[in-house]
Amino acid sequence: MFGRARGVAPGIHRALGAGLNGAFLRHGSLLDAPDARRIDVRASITDPFGGVKVRRFENRARIDVFVALDLSGSMAFGRAENEDPVADFCAAVAHAALRSQDRFGMIAAGPRPRADLALRATRRAGLPDEIWRKVAQDAGEGRGVAGLLDMLDELPQRRSLVFVVSDFLLPEPDIEELLGRLWRHDVAPIVVRSSAIETRLPRFGLVETRDLETGRRRTVLMRRSLREAWLAHARERRASLDRLFRRHGRPAFDLVDRFDPDAFADHLLSGGV
Incomplete structure (x- = not known):
């Protein structure tokens, strides 16, 4: 995803903040995260300041998906x-x-x-x-x-x-x-x-076209120069969309x-x- 999930229900997507599931992030102070279940005894013993350390994990949440x-x-x-x-x-x-x-x-x-x-x-x-x-x-x-x-x-x-x-x-x-x-x-x-727009375009002959949005029909004489112009336009259209x-x-x-x-x-x- 481009951004982190903002949901509160546990899920599989990386979310904002720290949570109780997901990958290990860092150690924190017990005062900041008062959860005795997450105390890391080794990290607490080796802490030069004598603090009690707890494990903090990456937060994971559910999201809504739309089409x-x-x-x-x-x-x-x-x-x-x-x-x-x-x-x-x-x-x-x-x-x-x-x-x-x-x-x-x-x-x-x-x-x-x-x-x-x-x-x-x-x-x-x-x-x-x-x-x-x-x-x-x-x-x-x-x-x-x-x-x-x-x-x-x-x-x-x-x-x-x-x-x-x-x-x-x-x-x-x-x-x-x-x-x-x-x-x-x-x-x-x-x-x-559809690839048919390019692969099924004849090199020469009469081609009947229909605009699927307006219903307008038109007959054109397909020839090499027109075919190449149509294909070039399709390629430029895809490149423009990508940009x-x-x-x-x-x-x-x-x-x-x-x-x-x-x-x-x-x-x-x-x-x-």
């Missing part, structure tokens, strides 16, 4: 009912949160808030399967994420870990606003994209085609969260 899901129309691209990387990811995060004794919650919206997909932080049994079904059945519709920005106010005031799941096909000011309004939380951007996220101290995870648990675990271990 903030973009359900605008463009998020439907590359997702199938029986093979949905976004649903797989959300269910996996819910499962991991419950395994860690944390609570899981979700907000979801596109141009309008989706109260039917909002979930307060909970540890309810069967939650991962429930999340998978709900997300897989609703790929997204409409234009923009104004509803998601509005729903950010539904997140708790207490610092939480928030996975923002989106293709981030938004104007940069909108992304800046989204990250800015999540300032009190630990934020992990999850960039959803933006790193400027905010938020390295992103690329969710491409399918959810790879091993790759996601490597991302977390490398400092992605």
Whole structure:
């Protein structure tokens, strides 16, 4: 995580202050931490000032984990009912949160808030399967994420870990606003994209395109120069997003085609969260 947890219930996450569980931190005075169970006899005997020393441990606490899901129309691209990387990811995060004794919650919206997909932080049994079904059945519709920005106010005031799941096909000011309004939380951007945009782009021929957010259709004559321009734009878009996220101290995870648990675990271990 980018910051230490502020919860009070014992858990597995590094938290503020010292506690009774976790890794050994240092010795302290019995006067500062009056707990006779933590007295270290050896350290007390060797203390040159004759003080009684107690062991202090790293504090560990539970946290709330949320998914903030973009359900605008463009998020439907590359997702199938029986093979949905976004649903797989959300269910996996819910499962991991419950395994860690944390609570899981979700907000979801596109141009309008989706109260039917909002979930307060909970540890309810069967939650991962429930999340998978709900997300897989609703790929997204409409234009923009104004509803998601509005729903950010539904997140708790207490610092939480928030996975923002989106293709981030938004104007940069909108992304800046989204990250800015999540300032009190630990934020992990999850960039959803499909490799088909690049790998299945023909070198020559007529290509029919459709804007998933507006429904507008257009036929273009694909040729080498246009294909290279589209691919260059896609690469620059990814590089621009990476710079933006790193400027905010938020390295992103690329969710491409399918959810790879091993790759996601490597991302977390490398400092992605």
